[in-house]
Amino acid sequence: MSRSNPRVLSTLERAGGFASAQEVYRLMQREGESIGLTTVYRSLQSLVNDKIVDVLRRDDGEAIYRLCGDAHHHHLVCKSCGDTVEIEGGAIEKWAKVMAEEHGFRDVGHTAEIFGICSKC
Amino acid sequence: MSRSNPRVLSTLERAGGFASAQEVYRLMQREGESIGLTTVYRSLQSLVNDKIVDVLRRDDGEAIYRLCGDAHHHHLVCKSCGDTVEIEGGAIEKWAKVMAEEHGFRDVGHTAEIFGICSKC
DNA sequence: AGCACAAATGAAAATGATTTTCATTCCCAT
DNA sequence: ATGGGAATGAAAATCATTTTCATTTGTGCT
Ligand SMILES: [Zn+2]
Ligand SMILES: [Zn+2]
Ligand SMILES: [Zn+2]
Ligand SMILES: [Zn+2]
Numbered sequence: 001m002s003r004s005n006p007r008v009l010s011t012l013e014r015a016g017g018f019a020s021a022q023e024v025y026r027l028m029q030r031e032g033e034s035i036g037l038t039t040v041y042r043s044l045q046s047l048v049n050d051k052i053v054d055v056l057r058r059d060d061g062e063a064i065y066r067l068c069g070d071a072h073h074h075h076l077v078c079k080s081c082g083d084t085v086e087i088e089g090g091a092i093e094k095w096a097k098v099m100a101e102e103h104g105f106r107d108v109g110h111t112a113e114i115f116g117i118c119s120k121c
Numbered sequence: 122m123s124r125s126n127p128r129v130l131s132t133l134e135r136a137g138g139f140a141s142a143q144e145v146y147r148l149m150q151r152e153g154e155s156i157g158l159t160t161v162y163r164s165l166q167s168l169v170n171d172k173i174v175d176v177l178r179r180d181d182g183e184a185i186y187r188l189c190g191d192a193h194h195h196h197l198v199c200k201s202c203g204d205t206v207e208i209e210g211g212a213i214e215k216w217a218k219v220m221a222e223e224h225g226f227r228d229v230g231h232t233a234e235i236f237g238i239c240s241k242c
Numbered sequence: 243a244g245c246a247c248a249a250a251t252g253a254a255a256a257t258g259a260t261t262t263t264c265a266t267t268c269c270c271a272t
Numbered sequence: 273a274t275g276g277g278a279a280t281g282a283a284a285a286t287c288a289t290t291t292t293c294a295t296t297t298g299t300g301c302t
Pocket of ligand 4: 210
C-alpha cells in the first residue's frame with residue numbers, strides 16, 4: 001500500500017473539502033503542480049482507508065471525496081440556475097441515527113439534498 | 122423519448138426487484154430472450170423517468186435499479202449485501218420544507234438515503 | 243561518496259459501465 | 273399497400289477508474 005501524497009489532501013481542503021479525483025487533478029494542474037492522475041487516485045484511496053476522507057457518489061456515479069473533519073452539511077440546489085445554498089442538517093443526522101439503530105444497521109452514513117426553484121428564478 | 126420494453130420490467134421483477142442493467146441483460150440472455158443491451162439501458166432509464174423504478178449506486182459505482190412502492194419513502198441500504206429497508210421520512214419532509222421556506226425556494230423536492238452495514242453482515 | 247533495496251511516481255494500456263451513432267426493422271394510420 | 277415516426281441493436285465513442293510496468297526517488301548502510 002502507498003502513503004498519501006500530502007499535496008493531494010491539501011488540494012482537497014482548498015477545494016472546499018468536496019471534490020472528485022478528476023477535479024482534484026485538474027485543480028492541481030491549473031495551479032502548476034506536477035502530479036500524475038494515478039497518484040491522485042492512489043492518494044485519495046489511501047486517505048479513505050485511513051478514514052481521513054469520506055467517499056460517496058454523485059448522481060452520475062463519479063466518486064467524490066470529502067474531508068471527514070470538515071463541518072458536515074447539505075445542499076439546497078436551484079433546478080433552474082444551479083445556485084446552491086449550504087444548509088444545516090441537524091434534523092437529518094438525528095433521523096439517520098435513529099433509523100439505523102431501529103433496524104440494527106451500523107457504520108451508517110447518509111445523503112440528503114433538497115432541490116427546487118430559487119427566489120430569483 | 123422511448124417507451125420501456127415490458128420484458129425488461131418483468132425481468133427486473135423476477136430478479137427480486139434489484140439488479141444492474143448488465144445483470145438484467147445477462148439474465149434475459151440466459152433465459153433465451155433476444156434483446157440488445159442498449160434497449161435494456163433505455164428501458165430502465167424510461168422506468169426511472171416514470172418513477173416506476175428507483176436507481177441508486179453500488180459501492181463500485183454501478184447503477185442498480187429497483188422496483189419501488191408508489192408512496193413516497195426513503196431507504197436504508199446495506200453497503201455490503203444490498204439489503205434494503207423502506208423507511209418513513211417524516212423528519213426529512215419537515216426539514217426540507219422548513220429549509221426551502223427559509224431560503225425562498227419553491228417547488229421543492231428532496232432525496233435522502235441512509236447507508237450502512239446491516240446486522241446480518 | 244557509492245551501493246542496494248524498497249517505496250513512490252506516472253505514462254500508457256486495459257477495463258468496464260454507460261452513452262451515442264446510425265442504419266435497419268416495426269408499427270400504425272391513411 | 274405505403275409513408276413516416278418510433279423502437280431496436282450492433283458497433284463505436286466516452287469516461288472514470290484500475291492495472292502494468294519501467295523509471296525515479298528516498299533511505300539506510302559501508
Ligand atoms: Zn435559480
Ligand atoms: Zn448530514
Ligand atoms: Zn447486509
Ligand atoms: Zn421524503
